[in-house]
Amino acid sequence: MKKDDDTRFDGAAPVAVLTTQPLDRLLDYRAPEGGCAVGDFVEVPLGPRRVTGVVWGAAQGGWDESRLRAVGRVLDVPPMRAPMRAFLTRAADYTLTPLSAMLRLATRAPGLGDAPGMRKVYAMGAGQPDRMTDARARVLAVLRDHGGLAFTLQDLARMAGTGTGVIKGLVAQGAVEERESPRDTPYPRLDPALPGRALSDDQAEAAAALRASVRGRVYATTLLRGVTGSGKTEVYLEAVAECLAQGRQALVLLPEIALTAGFIDRVEARFGARPAEWHSGVTATERRRCWRMVAEGGAQLVVGARSALFLPFADPGLIVVDEEHDTSYKQEDGVLYSARDMAVLRASFEDAQVVLASATPSLETWANAQAGKYASLILPARYGTAVLPRMRAIDMRAEDVPPGRWISPSLQSAIAARLDAGEQSLLYLNRRGYAPVTLCRACGQQIGCSQCDARMVEHRFRGQLVCHQCGDTRPVPHACPSCTVEGKLAAIGPGVERMAEEAAALFPDARIEVLSSDLHMTAGDLKARIESIAAGAADIVVGTQLVAKGHNFPLLTLVGVIDADLGLQGSDLRAAERTFQLMRQVAGRAGRADRAGEAMLQTFQPEHHVIRAILSGDEDGFWRAEAAERRAAGMPPYGRMAGIVLSGTDLQAAFDTGTRLARADDPLRRIGAQVWGPAPAPIARIRGRHRVRLLVKADRSAPLQPALAEWLAQVRPKGDLRISVDIDPQSF
Numbered sequence: 095m096k097k098d099d100d101t102r103f104d105g106a107a108p109v110a111v112l113t114t115q116p117l118d119r120l121l122d123y124r125a126p127e128g129g130c131a132v133g134d135f136v137e138v139p140l141g142p143r144r145v146t147g148v149v150w151g152a153a154q155g156g157w158d159e160s161r162l163r164a165v166g167r168v169l170d171v172p173p174m175r176a177p178m179r180a181f182l183t184r185a186a187d188y189t190l191t192p193l194s195a196m197l198r199l200a201t202r203a204p205g206l207g208d209a210p211g212m213r214k215v216y217a218m219g220a221g222q223p224d225r226m227t228d229a230r231a232r233v234l235a236v237l238r239d240h241g242g243l244a245f246t247l248q249d250l251a252r253m254a255g256t257g258t259g260v261i262k263g264l265v266a267q268g269a270v271e272e273r274e275s276p277r278d279t280p281y282p283r284l285d286p287a288l289p290g291r292a293l294s295d296d297q298a299e300a301a302a303a304l305r306a307s308v309r310g311r312v313y314a315t316t317l318l319r320g321v322t323g324s325g326k327t328e329v330y331l332e333a334v335a336e337c338l339a340q341g342r343q344a345l346v347l348l349p350e351i352a353l354t355a356g357f358i359d360r361v362e363a364r365f366g367a368r369p370a371e372w373h374s375g376v377t378a379t380e381r382r383r384c385w386r387m388v389a390e391g392g393a394q395l396v397v398g399a400r401s402a403l404f405l406p407f408a409d410p411g412l413i414v415v416d417e418e419h420d421t422s423y424k425q426e427d428g429v430l431y432s433a434r435d436m437a438v439l440r441a442s443f444e445d446a447q448v449v450l451a452s453a454t455p456s457l458e459t460w461a462n463a464q465a466g467k468y469a470s471l472i473l474p475a476r477y478g479t480a481v482l483p484r485m486r487a488i489d490m491r492a493e494d495v496p497p498g499r500w501i502s503p504s505l506q507s508a509i510a511a512r513l514d515a516g517e518q519s520l521l522y523l524n525r526r527g528y529a530p531v532t533l534c535r536a537c538g539q540q541i542g543c544s545q546c547d548a549r550m551v552e553h554r555f556r557g558q559l560v561c562h563q564c565g566d567t568r569p570v571p572h573a574c575p576s577c578t579v580e581g582k583l584a585a586i587g588p589g590v591e592r593m594a595e596e597a598a599a600l601f602p603d604a605r606i607e608v609l610s611s612d613l614h615m616t617a618g619d620l621k622a623r624i625e626s627i628a629a630g631a632a633d634i635v636v637g638t639q640l641v642a643k644g645h646n647f648p649l650l651t652l653v654g655v656i657d658a659d660l661g662l663q664g665s666d667l668r669a670a671e672r673t674f675q676l677m678r679q680v681a682g683r684a685g686r687a688d689r690a691g692e693a694m695l696q697t698f699q700p701e702h703h704v705i706r707a708i709l710s711g712d713e714d715g716f717w718r719a720e721a722a723e724r725r726a727a728g729m730p731p732y733g734r735m736a737g738i739v740l741s742g743t744d745l746q747a748a749f750d751t752g753t754r755l756a757r758a759d760d761p762l763r764r765i766g767a768q769v770w771g772p773a774p775a776p777i778a779r780i781r782g783r784h785r786v787r788l789l790v791k792a793d794r795s796a797p798l799q800p801a802l803a804e805w806l807a808q809v810r811p812k813g814d815l816r817i818s819v820d821i822d823p824q825s826f
């Protein structure tokens with residue numbers, strides 16, 4: 095492990111503090127008794143409060159230290175290493191985010207500064223409670239569901255949805271056991287020397303190249319490309335093995351929590367133990383342990399969501415971003431960052447490797463590989479005998495589909511053939527719920543969310559209308575909320591629930607399963623569902639985007655895309671890229687084992703160039719055409735963009751501020767950048783806040799961030815108006 099500069103010093107200490115207030119500056123404090131070192135986590139006074147901070151550098155001389163407030167204490171936390179501080183500083187500059195907000199991402203560990211030693215944990219006891227209440231039953235159910243696991247009082251109370259008093263009561267009766275537990279034990283050791291599977295020649299070649307770069311200990315990024323099922327995971331696990339053998343730590347990012355359970359089983363099979371996990375489904379206790387063990391070297395491998403990038407690795411040697419094209423890697427709330435880009439940035443400060451794995455890389459990554467900035471490894475075939483599915487379009491203009499129905503006769507007979515053969519079919523539609531629109535046939539009004547510029551979507555299985563923007567729900571009404579006429583509300587358009595209903599009407603004897611993110615409460619439930627489907631427990635699976643991501647269904651031989659045109663509508667310039675990726679991913683679900691698969695795309699525009707590219711499978715041809723279009727328009731990755739969203743409850747104020755900014759564009763013009771807007775943002779209102787957007791476009795080489803900072807500093811948002819900057823926005 096690299097040694098940091100840990101020279102202790104007295105005098106003034108510039109500290110980066112963790113506040114919810116955006117704070118860009120370092121604050122100066124007097125070093126505590128006995129001095130402190132750069133990187134130390136400290137507790138400092140801020141106004142009437144005490145907050146956590148990190149000593150960011152040693153102060154220059156010439157300070158009147160008697161006027162500074164003193165650092166309260168140095169926390170018992172491994173200091174933040176220099177490469178991590180450099181990474182956070184650069185990430186803050188790049189995303190135009192205050193350092194305080196970046197620091198918050200890097201310290202999301204409950205009880206960070208608590209003293210180490212023992213603490214109390216709670217587990218199932220031997221006794222019985224004198225009487226059972228709902229709250230007590232919930233506490234016992236949580237403990238029973240988690241086997242022998244013990245929880246802190248707060249975690250257990252939160253999970254059971256009770257107060258801590260209920261748990262204390264159960265302890266008094268012996269039904270719950272309270273015991274002392276050492277804090278934060280290291281994770282079981284993974285053994286990189288265990289033999290992996292025998293690799294195919296292509297896999298072996300790619301694995302050898304990755305192993306060599308990991309051994310080289312110089313930053314590099316590699317695009318690992320190969321169709322779904324070509325064995326990319328198997329290959330990058332070899333890179334993980336090499337990294338662990340070098341005594342360094344590895345991080346694997348997955349786009350979806352639902353994928354982690356399966357992946358962790360695979361890690362256990364390969365390395366003999368389970369890795370650390372980091373995502374929103376992990377308890378606070380476990381997150382705390384993970385954070386500390388990552389910092390102390392007691393965790394060799396972390397499997398996680400995008401925020402795992404901000405963990406305090408002691409010596410990271412490898413970051414894998416699986417399904418790197420996935421849009422969920424873009425954080426769209428709070429600090430707006432792309433985990434893929436941040437992985438590259440972080441690795442560059444750590445002499446670490448990045449592996450970007452995908453069957454259908456993002457255009458950005460494809461272009462970087464073409465330009466030689468990233469190395470490229472390609473797995474040409476599927477592992478074993480599995481072949482890619484045949485793809486064909488169903489021209490919906492020539493099909494006789496009754497109104498209110500979406501499965502064409504051609505698709506219907508293909509499904510029937512699979513049912514006869516005892517094989518599975520997947521119907522893919524990227525729309526949750528029963529129907530996207532609920533319309534009143536009396537007054538013509540659609541039911542919308544009262545807080546957002548969005549329609550309420552009927553979820554019939556749950557009997558609710560749901561806003562997919564803010565999550566607001568209400569019961570499905572009988573009467574129209576606008577005109578109060580009863581019995582005239584009609585579902586318009588298809589969602590997955592409605593497709594399941596149609597499939598059931600066409601095939602009454604088939605076993606039909608719906609896979610949609612809103613229907614599965616926990617990652618565990620979803621994993622169980624997926625496993626039972628993979629084992630053959632369903633004949634027809636109806637699914638949303640959820641099914642496009644890396645699950646294995648060996649019996650599946652037909653994929654029917656209900657509406658291949660869905661993603662091609664609208665003005666999003668990335669629409670073509672997204673549709674291409676998604677359709678290829680979904681089609682890749684078919685024929686994974688030894689059975690040939692077939693993918694059918696229902697479309698009203700079979701001659702559209704994106705549909706044609708999907709069918710022909712000429713990926714490089716598609717990327718080249720797409721790249722040429724973006725280059726001509728000066729769009730990313732050939733030009734740079736930033737989206738500025740002004741949001742607030744006062745629409746006029748947001749527009750006025752936007753107009754003032756648009757007029758005061760000197761700092762932008764000096765770097766040759768243009769500004770468009772203000773205009774209503776793609777979603778013009780969310781949770782009662784209006785959203786107005788400006789778009790800035792610049793050349794690739796232009797120093798965009800400093801110019802944006804200077805430009806935005808000219809206005810001071812008033813009232814509840816907020817300005818957020820999105821560098822490299824997903825849609826523009």
Ligand code: ADP
Nearest residue numbers: 291292293294321322323324325326327328477
């Ligand atoms: P990808 O990540 O490209 O989708 P995976 O690594 O998941 O591909 O491999 C697809 C399937 O093939 C998995 O079920 C995996 O276990 C199997 N597989 C891949 N490589 C091998 C190998 N060398 N030996 C045995 N099975 C393999």
Ligand code: ZN
Nearest residue numbers: 543546561564
């Ligand atoms: Zn809403």
